[in-house]
Amino acid sequence: MLENVKRVILILSGKGGVGKSTVSTQLALTLKERGYKVGLLDIDLCGPSVPYILNLEDQNIHQGSEGWIPVYLDKEQKLGVMSIGFLLKSRNDAVVWRGPKKTSMIKQFLEDVYWQDLDFLVIDTPPGTSDEHITVMENLRSVPQCSAILVTTPQEVSIEDVRKEITFCNKTGIKIMGIIENMSGYECPTCSECTNIFSSGGGKSLAEISKLPFLGSIPIDPRVGALAGKGVAAVKELPESSTSRVFNDLVIRINETNSNGS
């Protein structure tokens, strides 16, 4: 049920393993830290890692009179989470559903979860653009504001991959908020020096070529990797880190686009 959702933010990537779930969870946690009521929906049916990242793996979904009740991270119920991972016995149980079964599961996730009034629903989607994405878009028509963030890495900067995402968003009428480059160099936890192991700046130039806003570079930071499994926001735990800066700036930008409705 998306009637009570003011705004949806889709997190998309051309390939798997680029940090889509890290960005989704950190964005949801940062919005919660800023006082918003947030939902995080993990529909990456092949790799539902959100319950693990947020340390909610032992939790179960309950059926209430109005629908599925999300799992809440906190007592105040500021961050509700729904993931296919809650329905699996173990994180390693591969979900091998095919076409129609996948689509109907995603539909159920979009229609049958009872979200209380939400300022934001962040959706962690599977990599690429597939039938699952089309199902999501079709179900988002009732939401007043919907936009997408594209996550890439310096290595992934194959213009083709991201271009497919851009074409998909344009076709389905989803506004793209911009591009985030993850795993952009290595930030030393001791002195914060950033070393560009691969190339750098690819996300930024891709944003320029595509005429999209560039939303920042998140370095490889072992401390950020270690936040997975704890369910804490980088802005709270690592306030001085580059990662924290990227998410702070992102929430400011989201607010600006929220307030003027563009």
Ligand SMILES: Nc1ncnc2c1ncn2[C@@H]1O[C@H](COP(=O)(O)OP(=O)(O)OP(=O)(O)O)[C@@H](O)[C@H]1O
């Ligand atoms: N900036 C970072 N610094 C350090 N580790 C990171 C960073 N971003 C992601 N990781 C780690 O890289 C791994 C993959 O990240 P994540 O699960 O977020 O990717 P994904 O794109 O969602 O993958 P999938 O498509 O397989 O679900 C995780 O172990 C995560 O903790």
Ligand code: SF4
């Ligand atoms: S970046 Fe600085 S603290 Fe880190 S290993 Fe190199 S010299 Fe040492």
